[in-house]
Amino acid sequence: MRIKLHVWRQSSRSDKGHMETYELDNVVAEMSFLEMMDTLNEKLTVEGKEPVAFDHDCREGVCGMCSMVINGEAHGPKSKTTTCQLYMRHFDDGAEIFIEPWRASAFPVVRDLVVDRSAFDRIIQAGGYVSNHSGPKPDPNSIPIEPSVAETALDAATCIGCGACVAACPNGSAMLFTSAKASHLGMLPQGQPERFDRAKSMVSQMESEGFGSCRNYAECEAQCPKGISIAFIGRLNSDFLKASLVEPIDRRGDMKAQ
Amino acid sequence: MNRIQTLYKSIIGKKVIAAVTGLILFGFLLGHVAGNLKVFTGKNAEGIPHIDEYGQFLKVAGEPLLPAGALLWGARLVLLTSVILHITVVVQLAMLSAEARPVSYVKSKKKAASLPALWMMFSGSLIAGFIVFHILHFTTGTIQLGAFEHGYVYNNLRSSFSNPFVAGGYIFVMLVIGVHLNHGVWSMFQTLGIDNPDRNQFLRTASTAVTMAIILGFIAVPASFLFGLMPEAANYAHELLTGH
Numbered sequence: 001m002r003i004k005l006h007v008w009r010q011s012s013r014s015d016k017g018h019m020e021t022y023e024l025d026n027v028v029a030e031m032s033f034l035e036m037m038d039t040l041n042e043k044l045t046v047e048g049k050e051p052v053a054f055d056h057d058c059r060e061g062v063c064g065m066c067s068m069v070i071n072g073e074a075h076g077p078k079s080k081t082t083t084c085q086l087y088m089r090h091f092d093d094g095a096e097i098f099i100e101p102w103r104a105s106a107f108p109v110v111r112d113l114v115v116d117r118s119a120f121d122r123i124i125q126a127g128g129y130v131s132n133h134s135g136p137k138p139d140p141n142s143i144p145i146e147p148s149v150a151e152t153a154l155d156a157a158t159c160i161g162c163g164a165c166v167a168a169c170p171n172g173s174a175m176l177f178t179s180a181k182a183s184h185l186g187m188l189p190q191g192q193p194e195r196f197d198r199a200k201s202m203v204s205q206m207e208s209e210g211f212g213s214c215r216n217y218a219e220c221e222a223q224c225p226k227g228i229s230i231a232f233i234g235r236l237n238s239d240f241l242k243a244s245l246v247e248p249i250d251r252r253g254d255m256k257a258q
Numbered sequence: 259m260n261r262i263q264t265l266y267k268s269i270i271g272k273k274v275i276a277a278v279t280g281l282i283l284f285g286f287l288l289g290h291v292a293g294n295l296k297v298f299t300g301k302n303a304e305g306i307p308h309i310d311e312y313g314q315f316l317k318v319a320g321e322p323l324l325p326a327g328a329l330l331w332g333a334r335l336v337l338l339t340s341v342i343l344h345i346t347v348v349v350q351l352a353m354l355s356a357e358a359r360p361v362s363y364v365k366s367k368k369k370a371a372s373l374p375a376l377w378m379m380f381s382g383s384l385i386a387g388f389i390v391f392h393i394l395h396f397t398t399g400t401i402q403l404g405a406f407e408h409g410y411v412y413n414n415l416r417s418s419f420s421n422p423f424v425a426g427g428y429i430f431v432m433l434v435i436g437v438h439l440n441h442g443v444w445s446m447f448q449t450l451g452i453d454n455p456d457r458n459q460f461l462r463t464a465s466t467a468v469t470m471a472i473i474l475g476f477i478a479v480p481a482s483f484l485f486g487l488m489p490e491a492a493n494y495a496h497e498l499l500t501g502h
Binding site (some may be wrong): 006019069098103104106170171204206207212215218230233235236238239244245 | 261264265268269270271272273274351354355356357358359360361362363364365366367368369370371372375376378441444445448449450451452453454455458
């Protein structure tokens, strides 16, 4: 296979960056997209040029590192697939491929295609946890959970935190990520104690990171490699509203009758 | 009040305000279209068109419990506040979102976002402009696109909508409002956290169906005048109307 690549090159955070064009003619259809990138980097190294920096780790679709916008779509043209699970057979011979980093002010480009996604870590730190006792181990299955609820919580928990939702959203909103992380805990009995505080603090952290606002395009869901549903966004909206308007701030204050 | 302030400061809270004010404006459109349809119900025994009577009724509605015009001006105040809030929060959110993506993609592709959803700002701006124009045209009579006389609603409509450009313009804007509502009404359910996979199909279909019904109702008026399907102008002394 012969392909033409347009790759975003940016030497540092402060560099303005630009698109550069490369031609590769020894591409095999069975190569994964990342293996094709490795081939490009080998070629660049042999030519004495700087290889393209890109994030990757597990290469089996679960770590969420391989962040690339390929031909305008986060993780490329195949739905519910991470970049590492995308193969060159998904492209035509002679294809022209544009590769860009996630574009969001909350995800500054570190170098080439590598972005800093620590904003997601800080959102999780703000509320993505449950309180646990440190005593003896509880009996297995001692907390009853309706199976469909447990399954839905697991659907939310499939989020690998890759950031494709932010990259795909025309507004650079992180609502899908935040709602998935808030929901997989908030739907389970173990996550109830912090449920409403969690909604407020995670949303507040999300806002201070500079993500955009959700406009219900559902573009995030369509480009999420795990196909996480915007139903979780509705759920977070609902929890956030209850937390802000309904949940008592002062539960223990004095009351009088009249 | 503190809670409202906190809510207003948050992204989700601003969206909720856009949704609730949108709901108020949607409710207004329902009432407006229902009133408009009186243009088709004919005249009373004194020869006054029902739509003229209805217009007069709106001015005095609430009497004698409330002073004349109180209900009308109260409703106008609520609507004006809703429009201002709706536009303010949406513009604030749009500015925030523009900041969230300072560098745009060289190549970008939409997989799911619908055109009505992507064009909300455009359709919304057009509607905002239309609201101002529409009030100056049919409420105050400042913009004259045909003969205009306060209170003679039927004759004013007939005079303006006989002009194909005026009728065509109104029909076009109604279609734009339809496009805006098609996304907006469903979006309200999602923003308020009311939508879920169980109801999604129903809410989306219902939003589109109600929107289509409203828009067809609105379009029926200029279209009927334009195609000459409406009876002649009404001739009656104005005292007959205000004397009611």
